[in-house]
Amino acid sequence: PSVGVPGESLVGERRVALVPGVVERLRALGLDVVVEAGAGQRALIPDEAFTEAGASIGDAWSADVVVKVNPPTAEEVGRLAAGTTLIGFLAPLTEPETTERLRAAGVTAFAMESIPRISRAQSMDALSSQANVAGYRAVLLAASESTRFLPMLTTAAGTVKPATALVLGVGVAGLQALATAKRLGARTTGYDVRPEVADQVRSVGAKWLDLGIDATGEGGYARALGADEAAEQERRLGEAIAGFDIVVTTALVPGKPAPRLVSADAVRAMRPGSVVVDLAGATGGNCELSEPGRTVVAHDVTIAAPLNLPASMPEHASELYARNVHALLELLVTDGRLAPDFGDEVLAASCVTRQEEA
Ligand code: NAD
Numbered sequence: 001p002s003v004g005v006p007g008e009s010l011v012g013e014r015r016v017a018l019v020p021g022v023v024e025r026l027r028a029l030g031l032d033v034v035v036e037a038g039a040g041q042r043a044l045i046p047d048e049a050f051t052e053a054g055a056s057i058g059d060a061w062s063a064d065v066v067v068k069v070n071p072p073t074a075e076e077v078g079r080l081a082a083g084t085t086l087i088g089f090l091a092p093l094t095e096p097e098t099t100e101r102l103r104a105a106g107v108t109a110f111a112m113e114s115i116p117r118i119s120r121a122q123s124m125d126a127l128s129s130q131a132n133v134a135g136y137r138a139v140l141l142a143a144s145e146s147t148r149f150l151p152m153l154t155t156a157a158g159t160v161k162p163a164t165a166l167v168l169g170v171g172v173a174g175l176q177a178l179a180t181a182k183r184l185g186a187r188t189t190g191y192d193v194r195p196e197v198a199d200q201v202r203s204v205g206a207k208w209l210d211l212g213i214d215a216t217g218e219g220g221y222a223r224a225l226g227a228d229e230a231a232e233q234e235r236r237l238g239e240a241i242a243g244f245d246i247v248v249t250t251a252l253v254p255g256k257p258a259p260r261l262v263s264a265d266a267v268r269a270m271r272p273g274s275v276v277v278d279l280a281g282a283t284g285g286n287c288e289l290s291e292p293g294r295t296v297v298a299h300d301v302t303i304a305a306p307l308n309l310p311a312s313m314p315e316h317a318s319e320l321y322a323r324n325v326h327a328l329l330e331l332l333v334t335d336g337r338l339a340p341d342f343g344d345e346v347l348a349a350s351c352v353t354r355q356e357e358a
Pocket of ligand 1: 116117119121122125127128131168170171173174193194222225250251252254261
């Protein structure tokens with residue numbers, strides 16, 4: 001079977017679903033790889049690097065398996081023949097119309113974001129690999145927007161105190177943000193509604209902020225808070241936030257709008273020159289003043305809500321994503337043939353639509 005790698009059409013996207021090192025490993029599985037001309041260009045991977053790894057350049061959309069990063073547009077679904085297998089982030093919960101189109105087109109589709117967060121599937125966990133990139137980058141962004149040093153500085157002109165950084169929502173991105181801020185010398189604190197995260201927060205040298213709210217949901221995710229709980233959380237967080245130079249927010253609830261954690265009043269109470277980086281912009285943002293996709297200044301506080309941070313590190317983000325795709329393909333291919341076992345827990349959970357048997 002053949003694996004096709006089209007270029008990504010999403011504005012601002014620079015990632016590509018496969019990289020040359022992974023092409024070689026797919027060929028070892030007995031797969032032919034067809035890359036659309038220029039697909040890797042914005043990730044700084046020239047076509048020649050793909051061909052040297054054994055891929056051909058051609059019509060990626062007519063391959064047996066098409067691998068993507070972002071959900072296909074309606075026009076792109078139109079290029080997929082019935083019986084094609086599609087792998088990518090497919091936004092099944094937030095863009096059900098995409099799944100519907102794929103179903104109507106007779107495509108069998110696996111959504112990377114629906115792969116269960118179990119040990120066996122860790123190598124396929126693209127949410128985690130990309131969240132690591134986002135969490136790291138968020139702190140660099142906060143540091144560069146900040147008017148202050150992050151580390152403590154001892155100089156002939158005296159000592160500068162280290163910055164304080166608070167991370168709200170400590171999943172994969174939040175944990176990486178805490179670790180990165182720590183490496184840069186900030187004093188770090190983490191907060192989440194899943195109390196089990198406290199130990200992980202401490203393991204990266206951060207303090208745990210305890211507001212006594214437990215909203216542990218299913219599958220390792222948080223549940224949405226009720227209205228009263230949410231108001232209480234926002235009020236108590238507001239009191240805590242005022243003391244921090246940097247606040248990074250990453251709080252998400254699968255399939256729901258992002259919870260609001262940082263009110264306009266909380267921003268007003270921050271010291272001038274402080275920075276909020278909101279990673280939840282795509283689902284509405286965790287900060288009331290966030291404008292998804294933009295960086296704004298309010299009450300002398302900079303609020304950045306970048307929409308696709310992994311795309312700003314296309315080389316490593318693509319490499320990690322490609323390894324996740326490879327791990328999933330290993331599960332789909334047996335003896336050089338496409339033979340998915342839909343009874344497998346990982347495939348059952350990630351398959352969002354399946355071509356009806358004739
Ligand atoms: P996520 O991106 O869905 O959410 C980010 C964080 O926001 C989560 O920690 C969540 O608890 C938190 N959050 C949601 N609502 C909140 C609120 N109102 N206030 C404060 N925080 C709030 O999370 P994720 O990074 O995808 O991680 C989800 C889970 O999956 C975690 O338990 C993680 O450890 C787990 N995980 C497991 C594996 C594995 O075992 N293979 C791999 C990766 C992640």
